[in-house]
Amino acid sequence: MFGFIARRLIAMQEKLTGQSANYMRDIYAGSPGVFWRFAFASSLYHYSKALPPEVYSVAGIAAVRAEDCGPCVQISVNLSLKAGISPAVIRAAATGAIEDLSDDNRLAYEFAHAVATRDIAAEGLRPEVERRWGKAGLAEIAFVVANTRSYPTLKRAMGYAQSCQRVVIGGETAIARPREAA
Structure with a gap:
């Protein structure tokens, strides 16, 4: 379930930015906890x-x-x-x-x-x-x-x-x- 959501978020990031987010796939594969913390922090970045x-x-x-x-x-x-x-x-x-x-x-x-x-x-x-x-x-x-x-x-x-x-x-x-x- 969380893997599906992570893959969707990464695909959305790639569509939004026009650039590969393969590094995020590697982060998720290595440490889902780091991935989710970074994903949460990233949602706060634009203010x-x-x-x-x-x-x-x-x-x-x-x-x-x-x-x-x-x-x-x-x-x-x-x-x-x-x-x-x-x-x-x-x-x-x-x-x-x-x-x-x-x-x-x-x-x-x-x-x-x-x-x-x-x-x-x-x-x-x-x-x-x-x-x-x-x-x-x-x-x-x-x-x-x-x-x-x-x-x-x-x-x-x-x-x-x-x-x-x-x-x-x-x-x-x-x-x-x-x-x-x-």
Whole structure:
């Protein structure tokens, strides 16, 4: 019974994200308890009330770029497209072309990326993030950065994050700039 539900959840995740979730099948095979805990935690991952959807998506893409060079970035891109975010904004965030982002999106990108890469620049950006979106917006960016880390980390540990891939946005390949060093 639980195996059936797990297989359905994994298939739904693959349909939603457009990417393989074979790593989740391996997790379930190895430890159903870990699978169910991660599935429950994953259901809590998206939360945004204070930030505009575009800003939240850009922050998430910026953070995932610091952790991954392909499949997880593609998932963030796919989910952002499904959320109605402009392909031009997604392309700029996914390729690190921050000069093409609005002021709000650029701030969210720079702050999220600085936090994800442990860059001291986050200290200087935090007051402006809080001024624009309040403590709630600051907390939401912190939340998306922290949560972004879990998937690439889990996939790496399970042996599923061994190569990069080109990111596709709206049918066009987006050549991502190399990840900035952590």
